[in-house]
Amino acid sequence: MTAPRTTPGPLPVAELHLHLDGTLEPEHVLELAARNGVDLPFADIDDLRSRYEFTDLQSFLDLLYTNLTVLRERADFTEMVDRYLERAAAAGVRHAEVSCDVQAHTRRGIPLETVMGGLRDALDRSVATHGVTTRLLVSFWRDGPVDEAFDLLRALVASGIPFDGIGLDSAEVGFPPELFTDVFAFAREHGLHVVAHGGEEGGPEYVTGALDALRAERIDHGIRSLEDDALVERLVAERVPLTVCPLSNVRLRAVDTMADHPLLRMLERGLVVSVHSDDPPYFGGQVDANVDAVVEALGASDEQLAHLARNSFESAFLADDERAGYLAEVDAWLAARGGRAPL
Template structure:
């Protein structure tokens, strides 16, 4: 059961926010997986959606990834990707998301014989009409699987070049331990030459040194997760000084054992340290909640007040790749203040 079914509608639900760490493949709900499997003639090793939902109870990152990649077999056509993205955008809009920067993993699909162009054009079919249909502006970030060779990432980047008008940036995800960012130096240099923005997962499973590598070797502008920065005071000082955003995913961190319990999550300490931290859902179908659910959960578990939630929402728009449209960023920030004016603490300044 998602947290949205357990908590009443309140500030976290409607608070305008941007989602900056969302894997579109991780929005595949069990019911949708079965519907797509039936449409595409894919046999799933589960009796029904409820049995599949039970399988979503995994113990670590690798067991999650094994299921995650196996279920991608149901995604075959451009229409499948359009449907997947449109369903996410509808849910996100209902939880206050006004802007979403969406990750996708092309290598997980090309390895199954699905061309990268099919994936991108399918996702674009939903994203291009998202603002009109859902009131959510969008951008698309192509991620590389770090547990595959860097040569594969470069080949994927080359294959995607005809579709780069749909893509704002690149990222690095999948199993982090033992796969340092520096291996992808040349891929990130090529992406920069192509004018793409750069992010990377670092500091979830991997040590603080991976965050430093992502910054210094890959030149990333945002760090996805970044929890383990808190183990390195000098790194925290640098992240604060350079205003490097961290896209934290609280419910995901608990499900994947990055933290033992939500009450132990360092989010509040990160905010108090001055880090530009944001709250996101990661793979919400698997981790028990979408963006608003994560906001509700940290409010309850960490004792966050309206001021904290407002600052997290403002951070999300500050960290978004909206440099091309600062007027839009300003409008979104104004929406946050308008939504929270009159509540405890008043509008932020």
């Protein structure tokens, strides 16, 4: 069931590209470090905040993986998700399909049940607590051992703990999707959805590989797909969703400036693109901050914003009645702002 909401207000969206591990605010990192007795290489909050200037994807990952070491107890994971959902709901998120790099925690010796149980404690009451419906994806490091990912996936399936799909993330270049063909086949055989990062740092061939080898249902990022006209035609024809994170793309130097971002060009070419926040504290804010940036730098109209929002719900793993309810919210938002929904 969706929770009714009046309009206007923030643009109602589905958040489909969000790493829970990357939602810890700097203050929360230090709070958890103190609570759990974790020594971090930062003198204070100002020192930590000064590290949030990145030169590339790896510089971000180095900080991210340092910060997530503060997550130790089941309640820590629950608190992380609850705080994200509270902020996301205020930013207009109505449905969230969130991912977690469980591998980053089990590799540190945190039991699988601690991680997944903590996530589920928050997600299972997300509608009652935050008015947000949710799905949970488990992402694997593409630059980590394939056998490790496969073993973890088998353990997840055997555990019986509910989750909805898997993804592929972390450093892209040099780690083609084809490496994980068998892992993704196993996931599909067990009824799980499959998504994959592609075309962020790596070229359009990483997107093609994710489609062909992994049979990915959605591509996270995909901005470099524009470099291959045949791929663009395929993505349009097959209506493959691309979950784009504008602020992240600029902060990680995948795009020089927001004014250079290809989002609206992608929309105009018929690609099923939508806007998401990736790792909000690291890149400049929640979905609403990304939407604001698209308006300010690219001049996106209300009709274009509604198109992006509709794409987000069309791209989500939702039942038809849930999707229809959310699409009606987008139409109501646009009508309240004097725009006209598509026929």
